[in-house]
Amino acid sequence: xxxxxxxxxxxxxxxxxxxxxxxxxxxxxxxxxxxxxxxxxxxxxxxxxxxxxxxxxxxxxxxxxxxxxxxxxxxxxxxxxxxxxxxxxxxxxxxxxxxxxxxxxxxxxxxxxxxxxxxxxxxxxxxxxxxxxxxxxxxxxxxxxxxxxxxxxxxxxxxxxxxxxxxxxxxxxxxxxxxxxxxxxxxxxxxxxxxxxxxxxxxxxxxxxxxxxxxxxxxxxxxxxxxxxxxxxxxxxxxxxxxxxxxxxxxxxxxxxxxxxxxxxxxxxxxxxxxxxxxxxxxxxxxxxxxxxxxxxxxxxxxxxxxxxxxxxxxxxxxxxxxxxxxxxxxxxxxxxxxxxxxxxxxxxxxxxxxxxxxxxxxxxxxxxxxxxxxxxxxxxxxxxxxxxxxxxxxxxxxxxxxxxxxxxxxxxxxxxxxxxxxxxxxxx
Amino acid sequence: xxxxxxxxxxxxxxxxxxxxxxxxxxxxxxxxxxxxxxxxxxxxxxxxxxxxxxxxxxx
Numbered sequence: 001x002x003x004x005x006x007x008x009x010x011x012x013x014x015x016x017x018x019x020x021x022x023x024x025x026x027x028x029x030x031x032x033x034x035x036x037x038x039x040x041x042x043x044x045x046x047x048x049x050x051x052x053x054x055x056x057x058x059x060x061x062x063x064x065x066x067x068x069x070x071x072x073x074x075x076x077x078x079x080x081x082x083x084x085x086x087x088x089x090x091x092x093x094x095x096x097x098x099x100x101x102x103x104x105x106x107x108x109x110x111x112x113x114x115x116x117x118x119x120x121x122x123x124x125x126x127x128x129x130x131x132x133x134x135x136x137x138x139x140x141x142x143x144x145x146x147x148x149x150x151x152x153x154x155x156x157x158x159x160x161x162x163x164x165x166x167x168x169x170x171x172x173x174x175x176x177x178x179x180x181x182x183x184x185x186x187x188x189x190x191x192x193x194x195x196x197x198x199x200x201x202x203x204x205x206x207x208x209x210x211x212x213x214x215x216x217x218x219x220x221x222x223x224x225x226x227x228x229x230x231x232x233x234x235x236x237x238x239x240x241x242x243x244x245x246x247x248x249x250x251x252x253x254x255x256x257x258x259x260x261x262x263x264x265x266x267x268x269x270x271x272x273x274x275x276x277x278x279x280x281x282x283x284x285x286x287x288x289x290x291x292x293x294x295x296x297x298x299x300x301x302x303x304x305x306x307x308x309x310x311x312x313x314x315x316x317x318x319x320x321x322x323x324x325x326x327x328x329x330x331x332x333x334x335x336x337x338x339x340x341x342x343x344x345x346x347x348x349x350x351x352x353x354x355x356x357x358x359x360x361x362x363x364x365x366x367x368x369x370x371x372x373x374x375x376x377x378x379x380x381x382x383x384x385x386x387x388x389x390x391x392x393x394x395x396x397x398x399x400x401x402x403x404x405x406x407x408x409x410x411x412x413x414x415x416x417x418x419x420x421x422x423x424x425x426x427x428x429x
Numbered sequence: 430x431x432x433x434x435x436x437x438x439x440x441x442x443x444x445x446x447x448x449x450x451x452x453x454x455x456x457x458x459x460x461x462x463x464x465x466x467x468x469x470x471x472x473x474x475x476x477x478x479x480x481x482x483x484x485x486x487x488x
Contacts, residue, residue, distance in 0.1 A: 072451075074450075163449075166455070326477050328480070359455070361455055361459070365455060365459050365462060372442055372462060373442060373445070376442025377438075380438045383476075
């Protein structure tokens with residue numbers, strides 16, 4: 001295992017967070033731009049501290065102590081039991097096992113932060129900063145580590161092969177562990193917060209509230225690409241033992257799936273609305289990255305393009321269905337881009353992956369079990385956890401704050417003080 | 430409606446997990462897992478519709 005290469009790849013992951021933060025604030029309103037960026041930084045900061053303090057203990061790593069339940073004649077490894085505050089990780093010496101543990105902690109710290117940033121996009125323009133920090137702590141300390149342990153820490157989903165005579169669940173770059181978990185939390189948060197004021201008319205018609213800076217959104221896409229290449233490569237090396245040649249494939253596949261996703265969104269929006277939609281195309285790019293990450297080191301470049309194209313196409317329709325039919329106000333499209341495309345990416349592992357053992361049907365079944373777990377267990381858990389937090393610390397800003405914008409309301413100053421402020425922004429309707 | 434939706438989501442998950450323990454062949458396991466998915470989709474649909482009236486109140 002090339003641990004130096006792994007460390008270099010991990011150091012690129014903050015660029016994925018930077019890209020998501022730019023996309024998130026660019027797709028929101030100008031009056032909440034500074035709040036959106038600060039929320040992203042706070043989510044990353046809280047997640048890093050809480051994950052190192054508590055989360056890593058529950059997430060664990062292969063070979064670490066774990067909690068197990070005996071049911072149905074097998075032991076279900078459901079939670080890591082490593083020491084709190086990363087007490088089992090030592091940063092001295094040259095022991096490869098010790099280095100591997102330290103790298104797992106490092107990757108987990110950034111991955112938890114990335115997962116915590118995803119729901120911000122669904123709650124933008126109305127989610128208060130305090131509850132954002134608490135929700136990020138909940139995600140990084142308990143919920144993310146639980147699923148990360150099941151998949152990357154040698155938990156029951158990774159052990160499907162050993163316990164049930166079928167292939168294990170595979171998620172090489174975190175499409176399920178990071179993206180679907182984050183996107184599901186986005187859905188839970190959007191449900192709890194409700195839509196922005198003025199988003200839906202009395203008869204249920206959606207009003208378009210366009211993002212305020214599409215240039216930053218598109219720049220964020222390019223920045224996120226670099227981070228995603230690092231994330232996919234690092235996770236593939238650390239959890240699936242990918243070699244240097246496979247890492248080259250991961251980088252190529254990440255670019256191809258993002259390209260496929262973006263171009264599919266450009267073509268579909270061009271065909272449907274006569275002109276390409278820049279924000280949906282940016283979402284298609286990220287959807288391609290998300291979907292491609294699940295099978296990043298085990299598919300051919302052609303398959304990576306296919307995965308990206310389908311993800312990009314899927315996302316353009318999903319965003320419309322969530323906004324218009326289901327009346328879920330998700331300004332950044334986080335639910336469709338991260339949860340929707342992530343689930344497609346997990347299925348794509350079974351459809352397109354190259355496997356040395358097991359039948360394709362067996363791999364597809366293992367992936368379906370993983371998706372059923374995300375939808376049937378993680379989503380209710382995230383919803384219940386956030387509902388409980390909302391009882392104690394209300395998530396939503398009050399009515400005046402909704403119109404004033406989060407910058408003035410929560411930070412006391414706008415992101416663009418030289419800009420002309422339109423009078424209607426401060427008049428409650 | 431929201432509670433029933435959540436319970437259906439959990440039920441679907443347990444059906445999928447039960448398939449692993451109770452069934453042996455790939456085909457029967459796949460049938461059970463797909464059935465579990467069906468239950469989950471039903472639960473998700475209930476949760477989605479359960480949140481629409483709340484949104485109307487907030488408007």
